[in-house]
Amino acid sequence: MTVGDSVDRLEATAGAFDFAEFGLAEASDVPESIDGDRLRGGLGEHNLALDVHLPFKQEVATPVPEIDEAIVDYQERLLAWAGRLGARKAVLHGTLRDPHDTDQRPLFADQLSAIVDAGATHGVEVVVENVGHQTRGLPLSVLGEIAAEVDAPVCFDVGHAYMEDENDGIERFLKGYADRVSHLHVHDVRGRGDTHMPIGAGEVDYDLVSEYLGGFDGTVAVEVFTDDVALLEDSARRVADALDGEF
Numbered sequence: 502m503t504v505g506d507s508v509d510r511l512e513a514t515a516g517a518f519d520f521a522e523f524g525l526a527e528a529s530d531v532p533e534s535i536d537g538d539r540l541r542g543g544l545g546e547h548n549l550a551l552d553v554h555l556p557f558k559q560e561v562a563t564p565v566p567e568i569d570e571a572i573v574d575y576q577e578r579l580l581a582w583a584g585r586l587g588a589r590k591a592v593l594h595g596t597l598r599d600p601h602d603t604d605q606r607p608l609f610a611d612q613l614s615a616i617v618d619a620g621a622t623h624g625v626e627v628v629v630e631n632v633g634h635q636t637r638g639l640p641l642s643v644l645g646e647i648a649a650e651v652d653a654p655v656c657f658d659v660g661h662a663y664m665e666d667e668n669d670g671i672e673r674f675l676k677g678y679a680d681r682v683s684h685l686h687v688h689d690v691r692g693r694g695d696t697h698m699p700i701g702a703g704e705v706d707y708d709l710v711s712e713y714l715g716g717f718d719g720t721v722a723v724e725v726f727t728d729d730v731a732l733l734e735d736s737a738r739r740v741a742d743a744l745d746g747e748f
Contacts, residue, residue: 502723502733503554503686508536511543514730517748518737520550522592522722525579527556532582541586552590552684552720553583553625560637562612563598564605569612577619584623590684590720591620592656595629595644596637606643614651628684630656631674634664641670645678654683658724659705660690660697667692668706675713682714685721687740697726700736711743721746 502518504511506526515521521544528534544551555576562569576593583591593616597609613629620627629648632638639647641662648655655678662671675682687710689703690696700707721744723736734748741748 502725502737506535508539508543510728511540511549512546514728514733515549516547517730517734518549518723520552520589520720520722522552522554522724524554525556527558528579531579537586551583551586551588552592552722553579553588554592555579555594555627557594559594560596560598561593561616562605562609564608569608573612573615573619576616577622580616580620580623580625580627584620584625588625590626590628590656592684592686593627593629594632594635595639596632596635597639598637600633600637600639600643606639606647609639610647610651613647613653617651617653626654626683628654628656630686631658631661631665634661638665641665641674642677645674645681648681649678653681655681656684656686657682658686659707659710660686660688660703660724663690663703663705664694664696668704668709671706672709672713675709679713682717683719685710685714685717685719685740686724687721687736688724688726689736697724699725699727699732700739707740707743710740711745715743715745717744717746
């Protein structure tokens with residue numbers, strides 16, 4: 502499950518899960534700002550593997566070569582830290598300074614490829630996440646095309662896809678790019694904008710997830726914004742049923 506940047510939340514809620522996805526927020530001074538020993542202790546106490554989420558607000562690409570070079574250096578520093586802690590995967594938001602400027606999309610492809618390669622150097626699989634409902638997020642179809650072009654694995658956020666284009670968006674992406682999905686973020690959404698709800702409380706059609714990802718053998722992170730362990734575990738059981746798995 503996702504725990505944000507809180508070791509407290511990891512310790513309080515993640516015990517029944519296989520791994521924790523720890524968020525680096527907007528950390529610029531990793532590793533000094535994160536208590537790595539406490540994080541390791543919490544993971545060890547609950548026998549949890551580790552994945553990480555790279556900073557949420559950092560763009561992947563801009564029109565400025567010097568800035569783009571610095572972005573890759575910054576992300577590599579975070580990936581090196583994550584690799585030292587034994588992280589398996591790192592989630593990267595698929596963002597661009599202007600996602601509607603088609604001339605910038607090749608820049609995004611180059612940057613994504615460089616960050617994926619940097620992760621591999623440190624033993625961490627970088628998975629690019631769909632955030633097309635956000636101002637700087639690439640649209641679902643464009644993200645899928647670029648991920649396929651540079652052979653990048655995808656973190657498919659089911660709720661984000663619903664927010665971008667409802668259940669039609671979920672189905673179109675999975676129909677075209679299910680084979681690229683290595684990591685899932687699962688939660689529920691209502692059309693009025695409520696998101697990161699327990700699965701079953703919103704409008705996402707998880708039958709579509711079952712249709713295209715049944716038997717999925719990647720990683721699945723429950724990204725429900727509550728500390729109610731019963732609700733978190735119920736969401737995990739529901740998505741496991743949709744994927745023909747177990748929780």
